[in-house]
Amino acid sequence: MSMTALFTGRSPSGGEHVTDVYHYAARKGAIEAVEVAAADLGIDVHLVSEAVRHLMESRLLRADDGTGGRFVPVDPDLAVASLVSSVEREIYRRRELIDQIRERVGVFGARTGGDPPPSTVEYLVGAMEVRGFLKTAGDACRDELLVLQGGVGEAGDLSQMFLVLVARGVTVRVICQHRSRADVATRLAMKRLTDAGVEVYTVSHVPRSAIVFDRSLVVLFGDGEGGEGGDVSLARVRNQGIAQFFLDMFNHLWETATPLEGVEFGYATVADDLQQSIATLMAKGYTDEVVARKLGMSVRSCRRHIATLMRDLDATSRFQAGVEAARKFLKTG
Structure with missing residues (x-):
């Protein structure tokens, strides 16, 4: 199948059988022989051969190494990635080149008193x-x-x-x-x-x-x-x-x-900074869920840190713990 046919959506000659042949290969796990597939599908061998050729060019089939007539189906997402990767790279190279040209030419506009190049x-x-x-x-x-x-x-x-x-x-x-x-x-x-x-x-x-x-x-x-x-x-x-x-x-x-040094896990080396951040958010009245989300941790871990903070400050409520902790860190900071 030509690239033009792929990108314009035009069906190739004999293309009405391409989907059937691919589904047959996916269902069987492979096309062991074109003749066998043609007999199973009730399609002329020539048309199956054409469909296999189109599927190979579309990266949806690949020839099994070491054999001449066995074809293995390829996941459609992988086929797409194989086809467009080189095109994408060229697109981005050209975009970078365009930006570089704009920046270089824009310098002359700035020197002649014109407006600076747009971001x-x-x-x-x-x-x-x-x-x-x-x-x-x-x-x-x-x-x-x-x-x-x-x-x-x-x-x-x-x-x-x-x-x-x-x-x-x-x-x-x-x-x-x-x-x-x-x-x-x-x-x-x-x-x-x-x-x-x-x-x-x-x-x-x-x-x-x-x-x-x-x-x-x-x-x-x-x-x-x-x-x-x-x-x-x-x-x-x-x-x-x-x-x-x-x-x-x-x-x-x-x-x-x-x-971030060594291989030790946990918050031991950043406990003060973490507690200060938790205390500040608690003093603002945020729920455990909001505090956890803002600090990027699980609610369970967040509640464990809050319990430790309340115990250390001998606080009877979350709000009191937040205010007392904020005062403590303000004095020590």
């Missing part, structure tokens, strides 16, 4: 598109990568990019939430990063997941509400003022954060 914001939706963009941006990164990580699962998703960049000599600094210290899978993933040279610090709360590439390109990850059906989404921002804001915020958080 660019681009929204990407869909896991494949987001992955393709991050891969391209990572390949182009040369000096420094700064990461604000608000979720526990995200380190594993991006860890390979971090490792590749560090191996190339790029500085990678990550700020994530204290809860990463208690999550076993995340803690092990973080240890792999720190062993490779990634600097990882933790704080009580990260307001939004974001990445800054080379102090100029800002990537803001969606909160799960931007894409249709909860699709992965991000906003790509090229604006020096916004980039500087994120650099300042990152450096401020970095100065108050705690290094």
Whole structure:
């Protein structure tokens, strides 16, 4: 099947049998021989051969290694990924080239007294598109990568990019939430990063997941509400003022954060900071569920910390504990 037929939706010659042949292969687990499939389906051998050829070109069938006539079905999602991956990479390379041309030409406008070049914001939706963009941006990164990580699962998703960049000599600094210290899978993933040279610090709360590439390109990850059906989404921002804001915020958080060192699990090394954050939210009257969500931990863990805090302060209510703790940390801070 030609690429034109694939992308325009036109059916190839004999294409009315392509779906039947694919479903037959999926049902049987493989097409052992074209002649056998033709007999089972009641279709002419020539038409089955044509359908197999089209499915091979569409990456929906693959020839089984070591045999000449056996074909194995491929998951449609994998077939799509195989077909579009090279196209996606080329699209992002051209987008980067367009941005570079705009920036270079925009300099002349600024020097002649014209308006500064407009900032660019681009929204990407869909896991494949987001992955393709991050891969391209990572390949182009040369000096420094700064990461604000608000979720526990995200380190594993991006860890390979971090490792590749560090191996190339790029500085990678990550700020994530204290809860990463208690999550076993995340803690092990973080240890792999720190062993490779990634600097990882933790704080009580990260307001939004974001990445800054080379102090100029800002990537803001969606909160799960931007894409249709909860699709992965991000906003790509090229604006020096916004980039500087994120650099300042990152450096401020970095100065108050705690290094993630060693292999020990738990909150022992950040207990005071965590209790102070819990106390502040309790003093505002937030429920256990809201406090847990803001600090990125389970409600059960949050309630355990609140119980410890109330016991240490000899408080009889959550509100009293919050106020007393806030006073305590204000005096000691």
